[in-house]
Amino acid sequence: MKEDIERIVALYPPERRFALAAMQDMQRQFNYIPAEGLDALSAAMGIPIAQLYSMATFYRALSLKPKGRHIIKICDGTACHISGSEVLAAALHDAIGIRPGEVTEDGAFSLETVNCLGSCAVAPVMLIDDTHFGGVTPDRLAAIIEEVGAK
Amino acid sequence: MRSITITINGIECACRAGDFVKEVALAHGIAIPSLCHHSALPGQACCRLCIVEAGKPGKGKSVVTSCVFPAEAGLEVETDTEKIRRLRTNILELLLDRAPLGGGALAGFASEYGVTDPYTPEHPDEKCILCGLCVKACEKLGNSAISTMMRGIEKKVGTARDLPAEDCIGCAACAKVCPTGKIACTEAGGVRTIWEQEFALLPCPVCGKPHITGREYDWLKARFGADGDAGGTPFDAFDPRICPECRRRTSSAHAGTLPASP
Ligand code: SF4
Ligand code: FES
Numbered sequence: 266m267k268e269d270i271e272r273i274v275a276l277y278p279p280e281r282r283f284a285l286a287a288m289q290d291m292q293r294q295f296n297y298i299p300a301e302g303l304d305a306l307s308a309a310m311g312i313p314i315a316q317l318y319s320m321a322t323f324y325r326a327l328s329l330k331p332k333g334r335h336i337i338k339i340c341d342g343t344a345c346h347i348s349g350s351e352v353l354a355a356a357l358h359d360a361i362g363i364r365p366g367e368v369t370e371d372g373a374f375s376l377e378t379v380n381c382l383g384s385c386a387v388a389p390v391m392l393i394d395d396t397h398f399g400g401v402t403p404d405r406l407a408a409i410i411e412e413v414g415a416k
Numbered sequence: 417m418r419s420i421t422i423t424i425n426g427i428e429c430a431c432r433a434g435d436f437v438k439e440v441a442l443a444h445g446i447a448i449p450s451l452c453h454h455s456a457l458p459g460q461a462c463c464r465l466c467i468v469e470a471g472k473p474g475k476g477k478s479v480v481t482s483c484v485f486p487a488e489a490g491l492e493v494e495t496d497t498e499k500i501r502r503l504r505t506n507i508l509e510l511l512l513d514r515a516p517l518g519g520g521a522l523a524g525f526a527s528e529y530g531v532t533d534p535y536t537p538e539h540p541d542e543k544c545i546l547c548g549l550c551v552k553a554c555e556k557l558g559n560s561a562i563s564t565m566m567r568g569i570e571k572k573v574g575t576a577r578d579l580p581a582e583d584c585i586g587c588a589a590c591a592k593v594c595p596t597g598k599i600a601c602t603e604a605g606g607v608r609t610i611w612e613q614e615f616a617l618l619p620c621p622v623c624g625k626p627h628i629t630g631r632e633y634d635w636l637k638a639r640f641g642a643d644g645d646a647g648g649t650p651f652d653a654f655d656p657r658i659c660p661e662c663r664r665r666t667s668s669a670h671a672g673t674l675p676a677s678p
Contacts, residue, residue: 300577313560313583318576322566 269294270302274309281312285320288327297331325377333368333375335413337393342381344388353389354378356403360410373414420489425496431487438466438482441495448495449504449525451511451595452547453483457556460548463595464507465525469494479503505529517543518596538569543598546571550590550599557589559635562611573598575611586615586629621655622662633657 273290277283284306291302298321307314321327337357341350354365357376361369368375384390387399393413401409418433424441431440438448439455451463461484470485470493471477477494494500508526512533515522522545526532546564550573554562561584565574575581586608591601601610606626608615617626618633636656644650658666 303576313563314576315560315563315574315581315583319563319565323564 266295266299266301270299270305273302274305277310279310281310284310284312284317285324288317288321292327295331296334297328300329325379331368331372333373335374335394337374337376337391338379338382339365339376340380340382340384340388340390340392341378342385342388344385345381345390348388350378350389352403353391353401353406356406357410360406374410420487422487422489422491422493424493433488434486436483437468437470437480437485437487437491437493440487441482441493446495448482449528450483451521451525451545452549454549454553454593457549457552457593459484460552463511463545463547465504465511467500467503467507469497469500501529505531509534511545513537515542515545515596515598516540518545518598519543520597521595523596543596544573545596546573547595548573549593549595553589553593558587559583559585561585562590580613581611584611584613585632585635586610586613587632618657620659620662621657622666623659625659627657627659 270291273287273294276290277287287306287310288298288302291298295302303314303317303321306312307317321329339345339350339354339357341354354376358364361374361376363369363374363376365376365378379392382390382392382397384397384399389401391398391401391409393409396413398405398409419430420433421428421430422437422440423429424437424444424446427444427446429440429444431443436458438450438453439458441448442455448466448468450466452460453463453466461481464481466481466483467479468482468485469477470480470482470491472490473492477492479500482493482495504525508522508529508531511522512518512526512531513535514537516533516537517540548564551563554560561581562573562575565572565578575584588601588608588610591599591610599610601608603609603617603626606617606619608617608629615629615631618628618630619625620627633656637651641651644654
């Protein structure tokens with residue numbers, strides 16, 4: 266982990282404006298941002314650690330705790346909300362036992378809600394990692410989860 | 417900058433173009449209620465309590481936040497109309513609902529306007545209105561040991577990881593600027609406790625009363641030790657351990673020895 270952190274930090278000039286990019290790299294690399302990563306970034310870029318935590322806790326795309334291996338995003342934009350995104354979230358809770366913001370115990374899935382995936386025509390929409398699922402109904406859910414979880 | 421005149425509550429006020437109306441009013445003895453404004457740390461403009469009616473003659477007036485509204489020649493300002501008082505009452509209700517236990521200036525204005533929270537607060541123990549003054553003070557005067565954390569309804573002011581911050585020098589600038597008394601800061605037996613850390617205080621070399629923390633002194637020395645303060649006074653001659661009262665006394669005694677100003 267230490268080497269990866271050092272490599273990521275070294276990718277950027279020591280300027281404040283690159284902090285977010287380095288944090289995104291860490292998120293991609295580790296599936297979360299380790300405390301050591303922010304400490305290293307703070308030292309290298311001369312940014313107070315409180316300000317880095319402010320950024321890291323502000324952006325939904327960044328997390329301080331490990332996310333699941335697969336990230337499920339349920340769209341809760343207007344169109345999806347009206348077509349039952351909450352029903353989907355409830356069905357997901359029944360299926361894998363987590364609510365938005367949580368990670369399954371085996372670390373396989375984490376669940377998030379997002380505000381719009383830009384696919385309103387096929388609402389309700391769900392995104393697992395990079396794959397879109399449109400017109401999702403609770404009874405299709407089990408098959409989708411099984412398929413993704415097997416990967 | 418260009419010198420102009422604006423009118424506040426019928427009083428002619430000389431100022432510079434671009435000065436913030438709230439500051440101009442204050443300089444002319446007119447107090448406008450405010451929470452998130454501090455003369456040395458302007459620009460938050462989030463509490464909205466400093467609203468006034470302002471406009472050019474014949475053009476009608478609109479409601480603006482005086483803490484960031486720039487003065488321009490001929491501007492007419494009313495700070496205490498019925499409309500403004502009504503809006504301020506409403507703003508205070510919302511602020512109190514956000515921070516029911518907020519003390520300090522917030523509690524002061526609430527009682528001045530006779531306002532109580534008409535709603536049911538989400539967080540009955542909250543004191544913070546999230547004005548951001550403390551964060552700005554820490555950035556400008558301290559070491560950026562605190563910042564806003566999280567977002568939306570979870571937003572709060574805190575240290576990294578919610579742990580006692582290594583960066584904190586115990587200067588208490590945050591607690592001093594906070595308009596609601598949210599940031600606890602206590603002093604006893606030569607020790608200041610703030611942000612869940614204890615800081616030993618150094619005695620004022622003149623009167624011996626505890627004044628700044630050892631950590632703040634070391635930090636100032638590391639920053640200004642070589643170059644002195646902005647006015648060119650050497651660090652040791654300025655000596656930040658001297659408490660404000662003694663500083664006033666010594667500098668007024670000192671003033672007698674200075675050549676008379678022209
Ligand atoms: S702690 Fe005080 S100064 Fe800081 S944001 Fe809250 S109310 Fe404002
Ligand atoms: S003092 Fe102007 S908005 Fe708070």
